[in-house]
Amino acid sequence: MLIALFPGDGIGPEIVAQAKRVLDALAIPGLTYEEGLVGGAAYKAVGHPLPPETLDLARRADAILFGAVGDPDCDSLERHLRPEQAILGLRKELGLFSNLRPAKVFPELADASALKQEVASAIDLLIVRETNGDVYFGEKGMRKTPEGLREGYDIMSYNEEEVRKIAHQGFQAARARRGKLCSVDKANVLETSQLWRDVVIEVSADYPDVALSHMYVDNAAMQLVRNPGQFDVIVTGNMFGDILSDQASMCVGSIGMLASATLNDSNQGLYEPIHGSAPDIAGQGKANPLATVLSAGMMLRYSLNLADQADRIEAAVARALADGARSFDLGGTMSTVEMGDAVLAAL
Amino acid sequence: MLIALFPGDGIGPEIVAQAKRVLDALAIPGLTYEEGLVGGAAYKAVGHPLPPETLDLARRADAILFGAVGDPDCDSLERHLRPEQAILGLRKELGLFSNLRPAKVFPELADASALKQEVASAIDLLIVRETNGDVYFGEKGMRKTPEGLREGYDIMSYNEEEVRKIAHQGFQAARARRGKLCSVDKANVLETSQLWRDVVIEVSADYPDVALSHMYVDNAAMQLVRNPGQFDVIVTGNMFGDILSDQASMCVGSIGMLASATLNDSNQGLYEPIHGSAPDIAGQGKANPLATVLSAGMMLRYSLNLADQADRIEAAVARALADGARSFDLGGTMSTVEMGDAVLAAL
Numbered sequence: 001m002l003i004a005l006f007p008g009d010g011i012g013p014e015i016v017a018q019a020k021r022v023l024d025a026l027a028i029p030g031l032t033y034e035e036g037l038v039g040g041a042a043y044k045a046v047g048h049p050l051p052p053e054t055l056d057l058a059r060r061a062d063a064i065l066f067g068a069v070g071d072p073d074c075d076s077l078e079r080h081l082r083p084e085q086a087i088l089g090l091r092k093e094l095g096l097f098s099n100l101r102p103a104k105v106f107p108e109l110a111d112a113s114a115l116k117q118e119v120a121s122a123i124d125l126l127i128v129r130e131t132n133g134d135v136y137f138g139e140k141g142m143r144k145t146p147e148g149l150r151e152g153y154d155i156m157s158y159n160e161e162e163v164r165k166i167a168h169q170g171f172q173a174a175r176a177r178r179g180k181l182c183s184v185d186k187a188n189v190l191e192t193s194q195l196w197r198d199v200v201i202e203v204s205a206d207y208p209d210v211a212l213s214h215m216y217v218d219n220a221a222m223q224l225v226r227n228p229g230q231f232d233v234i235v236t237g238n239m240f241g242d243i244l245s246d247q248a249s250m251c252v253g254s255i256g257m258l259a260s261a262t263l264n265d266s267n268q269g270l271y272e273p274i275h276g277s278a279p280d281i282a283g284q285g286k287a288n289p290l291a292t293v294l295s296a297g298m299m300l301r302y303s304l305n306l307a308d309q310a311d312r313i314e315a316a317v318a319r320a321l322a323d324g325a326r327s328f329d330l331g332g333t334m335s336t337v338e339m340g341d342a343v344l345a346a347l
Numbered sequence: 348m349l350i351a352l353f354p355g356d357g358i359g360p361e362i363v364a365q366a367k368r369v370l371d372a373l374a375i376p377g378l379t380y381e382e383g384l385v386g387g388a389a390y391k392a393v394g395h396p397l398p399p400e401t402l403d404l405a406r407r408a409d410a411i412l413f414g415a416v417g418d419p420d421c422d423s424l425e426r427h428l429r430p431e432q433a434i435l436g437l438r439k440e441l442g443l444f445s446n447l448r449p450a451k452v453f454p455e456l457a458d459a460s461a462l463k464q465e466v467a468s469a470i471d472l473l474i475v476r477e478t479n480g481d482v483y484f485g486e487k488g489m490r491k492t493p494e495g496l497r498e499g500y501d502i503m504s505y506n507e508e509e510v511r512k513i514a515h516q517g518f519q520a521a522r523a524r525r526g527k528l529c530s531v532d533k534a535n536v537l538e539t540s541q542l543w544r545d546v547v548i549e550v551s552a553d554y555p556d557v558a559l560s561h562m563y564v565d566n567a568a569m570q571l572v573r574n575p576g577q578f579d580v581i582v583t584g585n586m587f588g589d590i591l592s593d594q595a596s597m598c599v600g601s602i603g604m605l606a607s608a609t610l611n612d613s614n615q616g617l618y619e620p621i622h623g624s625a626p627d628i629a630g631q632g633k634a635n636p637l638a639t640v641l642s643a644g645m646m647l648r649y650s651l652n653l654a655d656q657a658d659r660i661e662a663a664v665a666r667a668l669a670d671g672a673r674s675f676d677l678g679g680t681m682s683t684v685e686m687g688d689a690v691l692a693a694l
């Protein structure tokens with residue numbers, strides 16, 4: 001089984017290195033690794049954020065462990081050359097359409113959230129975000145209005161097949177959890193959302209055991225602040241999912257702890273921490289590697305079918321936290337490597 | 348000066364009635380009132396959520412005091428007949444493009460937020476949301492893909508003139524406050540946002556005294572949870588503004604207290620509480636009328652140029668709260684009318 005390691009920019013290399021140490025410690029037979037260039041690092045080395053060799057490696061791999069992309073040096077590049085294009089390109093080229101973002105408070109860190117402790121500690125939700133369609137990938141461009149004004153445009157759309165696929169992901173995830181699915185849209189304004197809602201309702205016929213509800217996105221943004229504990233699984237489109245999943249992770253508080261997976265039809269997946277490349281602390285050994293370690297755990301679970309080993313990683317992270325391991329973002333002073341040491345010790 | 352009263356659905360008539368009492372108590376010479384049907388109430392009476400007589404009254408009025416629209420009985424109507432179309436139609440037909448939503452914690456209610464008290468009490472921000480363009484009003488519809496699949500689509504766009512107008516609103520508001528403007532977009536993905544950002548930067552040349560920053564919408568949703576006190580004025584498009592302004596109001600906690608204004612080029616405005624029609628408590632005298640009372644205050648300030656009278660309303664509301672007036676949503680037992688009484692007593 002081939003794992004592609006894409007460390008990327010900023011703190012990416014530091015945190016991926018610790019996740020790799022943890023994977024190595026599990027001594028899983030038959031795992032091989034190849035490293036690839038992505039993001040600003042790839043642009044600087046070879047002139048493109050997602051070079052052909054990287055894309056080729058991604059296609060060959062069973063799973064991708066991804067650090068982070070984003071580099072202030074690249075801010076003034078044309079959009080198609082910016083680091084973020086690596087992640088968008090990988091999602092599109094590999095058909096990685098189902099982005100899973102669990103948000104749950106670690107009991108030891110319940111006070112880290114800006115939300116009141118009783119509100120934050122009730123959070124245990126999963127956002128299932130579609131990542132192959134919507135206004136992200138529709139036709140877009142600059143044009144002139146009839147009066148000669150500059151105008152930017154982007155076409156938002158979903159077809160029934162795209163919605164059906166992600167709806168099944170949402171229902172299946174809900175079935176494996178607490179049996180509640182909330183579909184988020186803006187059907188009072190958008191035709192794209194109206195189709196979304198119609199198709200989610202059609203798919204729900206296959207899941208009589210899952211309780212389906214619908215919520216407008218503005219209300220969902222309110223409810224995620226007021227009472228995030230009400231949610232089990234949220235399924236939503238690419239644009240709304242981008243916003244709500246970041247909001248939900250911040251509700252948890254310790255964003256350095258949150259992992260994510262993005263899967264395609266053959267369970268090939270890209271695994272990454274939800275935080276960014278943090279250029280301000282890059283290279284200083286201050287980054288918290290736990291979100292990346294937990295992403296490696298998700299990788300073992302979803303793409304490599306090694307649930308036992310995934311459980312071991314998760315237990316080791318929980319144990320390290322319980323034993324007091326705290327990086328700077330968690331109010332402690334432990335370095336990136338020391339946090340890796342703590343997980344290894346707990347394994 | 349003509350004020351159009353549009354009570355609408357659910358608790359709308361109850362809360363508008365209290366705001367009207369407060370306006371009457373100010374005995375402002377030359378104010379006249381006419382009432383119009385909107386929303387589900389209008390649909391049920393005459394078959395359309397925004398009947399021609401209502402639109403005509405709105406055009407003639409100097410300002411509109413709006414209750415709320417939304418009626419579960421109308422959920423299965425076609426979209427163009429649903430109550431929400433009243434508000435969308437008024438915004439579009441009257442050119443009401445600049446939606447102002449102040450969010451600030453009342454000291455007496457600082458504990459009402461799900462956010463920690465020290466986080467919530469630092470909130471003092473204004474969201475300036477564009478409400479005449481974006482994916483709300485672009486071409487939209489259902490079509491078939493080449494493979495015969497149902498597809499919903501909505502075109503998102505902004506032209507430079509639309510962005511320029513709302514950018515000026517944002518900069519002017521920032522100048523009148525703490526001098527900080529944060530423009531929120533998704534320029535790493537959307538061409539519409541790229542134009543937005545370019546034009547906001549162009550307009551900033553006229554406001555060297557305002558500190559301009561840019562933030563992606565996903566990050567803004569995080570920052571509104573993590574540290575909402577960092578914001579002074581946020582300017583953003585229709586879609587992102589819908590989500591972020593609802594999120595921000597929930598951060599404040601007491602959503603029954605928050606007012607809004609939507610202005611056009613001639614300072615004609617629509618004033619409404621940011622909460623909805625609350626059909627579950629309609630007709631029970633339990634609704635909090637203070638957001639509508641404060642909306643009437645904004646109306647006096649922005650459309651009628653009566654800042655002194657607006658100050659009086661705001662002071663009376665603050666006084667009533669300080670004296671212990673609490674409706675059900677604020678943890679008390681006072682009825683809608685009793686809350687109105689409390690404001691009148693404080694005037």
Ligand SMILES: CC(C)[C@H](C(=O)O)[C@@H](O)C(=O)O
Pocket residue numbers: 084087088242535536565
């Ligand atoms: C980097 C950016 C293009 C990306 C997105 O908007 O999808 C990121 O915010 C994410 O959520 O993975």
Ligand SMILES: CC(C)[C@H](C(=O)O)[C@@H](O)C(=O)O
Pocket residue numbers: 188189218431434435589
């Ligand atoms: C009712 C709805 C169409 C409206 C909107 O999305 O603009 C509402 O949510 C608002 O924010 O005023």
